Amino acid sequence: MSYSQHYERSFVRTFFTSPTAVEGKDDSAAMLRRAAQLRGMEAPDVWVPDNEDATAPSMRDEGAENIIDVVSEHGADVPGEIHPRVVWHRDSPETRFQGFQHMLEIADPDRGALEHLDGFVIPEVGDIDDWKKADEFLTIVEREHGLEERRLSMSVIVESGQAELALADLRDEIGKPTNNLERLFLLVDGEVDYTKDMRAITSTGGLPPWPELRHNTSRAASANGLIAVDGPYDDIRDVDGYHERMTDNRMKGMLGIWSLTPGQVIEANESPLPPATGQWLLDVGDRNVELVDTGGRYACEGDDLELTTIGEGTYEVDTGDGVRKLDADELHDTLVELTEYVPSLSDIVDSMEQFEAAKEAGEGAIAMERSATLEIGDVTVSITSDRMWDEATYQAAKTPIDLFQDVYEHRPDQRETLQERYGESVVERAMNVG
């Protein structure tokens, strides 16, 4: 199933929410207006005027009006997609009705916002029959306003055990003639409310990591051609923690994340892109030490790995697990095993081009070699590692390139930054490979 079947974007890195109406300000729509004017790395792939949790209940009718005003005025220039969040709750018919009314208003073509609007975000969904209720309201909105069926996409926030279970039912229900669930776009985790719904407790009040929820969300996205997005990371000042969470998410196939501030948007837009320069790592004990490029050689600074020459071609190495004596060959093999390489965008393009050439020449699998000269303590060693690439390896390695191409194509406002970061020729080759 193609990820771009229903929507332009195959990848969404950033999901940025803005309060729709703030009380006691001259202009209650000020935050919305400011968010609509973000550009470049500060602008999200998906912008979410949030008429639910970020906005006080008493301000939500005004919030719906503000969405209409701001999207009508600025929507044409917003670089990402626009998906307002309306109110919804699996346990509350009146909340659902309120959400329906707001969607009906916001999507009214006579009000001017519709043409810039991509879809709606539905929070607090329950099991799959509850998802269908929201889908049905969207179908009615479309008919009422004379829109094409499925003109409006629907994204859901998974923040209950019921909704997590629905993720596994989705593939059986999508495509049935009595619903329009093909309109689904994003599956977004909402860990704060999920934690409440699961009645979990942590001693400090912090959120549990919920690895199974994120796996199940990513799997449902994969099985149904949708896009998985992680929930908010509310410790806004902890930039390292935000990056660790995104790295962990990417290993689960969840490439997008909620952003609460323009600063988080920048981090989350840039994080999934391959680095501009490659990096050798040394795996010492339970952490990875970055080797420092000293003009073509890679040095291990600090004392994480102790390596000494104790005689002609004899070495003593201490990796923290005890001291071992090694000869030159053993040393080479040990270092090959301890080192890892983080390829740059240019490295990935190189490998893909090499494999494509080999495939054209009739080869099914080739060994990709990588060499480096390491300096550790008083010892200089040249190492060479290789890895077999076949069609499957090639396909799996292609994901960051697919992401890069999707960003470059759909976010012209970020092209300059990408060209500065990688250089024009690498960008051009990255756009032509695959």
Next chain:
Amino acid sequence: MSYSQHYERSFVRTFFTSPTAVEGKDDSAAMLRRAAQLRGMEAPDVWVPDNEDATAPSMRDEGAENIIDVVSEHGADVPGEIHPRVVWHRDSPETRFQGFQHMLEIADPDRGALEHLDGFVIPEVGDIDDWKKADEFLTIVEREHGLEERRLSMSVIVESGQAELALADLRDEIGKPTNNLERLFLLVDGEVDYTKDMRAITSTGGLPPWPELRHNTSRAASANGLIAVDGPYDDIRDVDGYHERMTDNRMKGMLGIWSLTPGQVIEANESPLPPATGQWLLDVGDRNVELVDTGGRYACEGDDLELTTIGEGTYEVDTGDGVRKLDADELHDTLVELTEYVPSLSDIVDSMEQFEAAKEAGEGAIAMERSATLEIGDVTVSITSDRMWDEATYQAAKTPIDLFQDVYEHRPDQRETLQERYGESVVERAMNVG
């Protein structure tokens, strides 16, 4: 879905099993009799006279009689609920019939145990159709004895891959007119038999941690308004290990655990309650160091974090990842990032009251501040951290208070201990908040 829809208790901390008949004793019911007379923190929320694995097969008919005798005599005074476990196996019709017969006897109103009996525990269930067989027997028992439908609850032990899969089917089956699965109460994991059923092997013979099983059990409880309970921790002397397991379970929303001894009951009754005094932690490397309260200041003893003044407003800090130089502002931010606070019951009540007041004043989100003066090495630093609280944060923080209120209300025999632990005024405020 309300957790107290069908049953009085919304939380179950402890599930304590007792053999129903021990051979070669003067009184084969002695252990049962002793367990029935436990009170206070030694008494479990759910007491399980165990006519299955804890009792030899040849003693189980006598065991059923012992349950009737002991529950008739002592049941009125047992502070928790009473749920005998009968025999059952998804692969054995004769075992299922034996379980049915024992339930029929034990629940006979003329025998005197019924009025103190809350339900039955069914072990070794298979897929959802097997759960329905047990439910049907309970329906027949109820009709046969002239009881109201669903008078008897049913709890199941999840100890097979089939039963784990059934957890995801439950919400589609519960409420169908041909079953009474709404009688379900506890979902209890049974890791020993589960390990056998999954054919898992560990080198030492210890049990695997099965994180996915516990997640799936907790999720099914959440989605169906039930209560999740973890299986036995059989290394009885390892109190630290038992607490670590319970902490991990709470992060999954699984607040109850099996207890094999009155000592484990005490630990498991107390573990999920918030502490009486708050605690600052310092996150150093891969562990949390508790700071020591030295009369209003919090000191870091030992050498986990090295901090030295190296000049006017310049500091050197070593967190184990290498030495860094920091100015006063950087030091403050670093320490804010490294410290965490474990709130006491009183702290949680404070925060909830603050948020409730703010909400009444029309605010949707407020910053909760917390300050402390830390003493590390020769340096004294005052830090202030804040965290945004909105409705969702408030709701998620409320779980330990809900638990506390449930315990206080339903376990009068534990009130004195709670008052001694927290002080009367904190207990009173905790009962009134939320």
Next chain:
Amino acid sequence: MSYSQHYERSFVRTFFTSPTAVEGKDDSAAMLRRAAQLRGMEAPDVWVPDNEDATAPSMRDEGAENIIDVVSEHGADVPGEIHPRVVWHRDSPETRFQGFQHMLEIADPDRGALEHLDGFVIPEVGDIDDWKKADEFLTIVEREHGLEERRLSMSVIVESGQAELALADLRDEIGKPTNNLERLFLLVDGEVDYTKDMRAITSTGGLPPWPELRHNTSRAASANGLIAVDGPYDDIRDVDGYHERMTDNRMKGMLGIWSLTPGQVIEANESPLPPATGQWLLDVGDRNVELVDTGGRYACEGDDLELTTIGEGTYEVDTGDGVRKLDADELHDTLVELTEYVPSLSDIVDSMEQFEAAKEAGEGAIAMERSATLEIGDVTVSITSDRMWDEATYQAAKTPIDLFQDVYEHRPDQRETLQERYGESVVERAMNVG
């Protein structure tokens, strides 16, 4: 459900793939021919002539012919089962048709391979309806060639989110009158393609660990009487890493793994068998230190645990978490808690025999004791630990013995190695216990 209901083997340790046709060689079937002649620990439990990813697309018709030739000639002497992998893809009808044609040819009784053939491996399956398509083709192959229904088993490679979801549907679909899914044999994970399908990214290009996928595969095997096998470990030189992965898999009930080389086959055939001699471990910080047997005493070499006598019956111990003073009893209890024992095959047989004797004497649970004299620093301590064994413990402990018996029975070519490793009397007792 019995694991040996449909097939001879209840356990599969090794799944070894060989390219069916390599271009540019004198004999394109050379690798296939060599693999067919592996014996003993180098020979896999399941041998997979791989007409999919290991073979170039242009060579696959020749590959199918090579399978027929080599299996006809050598199949009778291959010690394991033979399950060729054919092409298949959930998204490509022409690939599915090609796979069907190859199966029709290879299973033609007139061609001579069939009598040595156990089944086929189907890669890249999608949801359960896609599995049924492959099953249906096998039913047609069987009818076309006049074979008994379900004569050919079917194993699938789980390498998409859709297929992972199908694992949970299997038990509802297996046994329906319009399919023959009872022919299922192995559920094999394929992490390279799965990573692509999930669109996961790691910085180094290595595979994510996918713990949930492996759990779900193992659970489906358990619930449906099938056998779970992990995917390829492509860092062939990293023997330690391969063993760590297998240890982790065994804790999930996944006892088999893909092998890419005869060297990996040896490791994977031996790894799940219990060790020939027991081993005491000391759990220090985050790792396990093996104690060294010094003639009946077990010594802790190195400085992982520091223990000193500081007076008459007073000791100082440093486990890395800080120094504590202990008296003799506390020292004993601390060491009991820190030590673990890895039982040998002989130890497991001993314990099972002891429990069987106790059960015959009417006991339901007995304490298994284990004693040792430890030498740490200048201190010699004798410790005794015990563990309660009941029927469930016995059943769970039995898995490695069931595996051993299955191997000994079905792999006569490995008996000599087993006898050398364990000694004849231990092997004989292991074959008679349980």
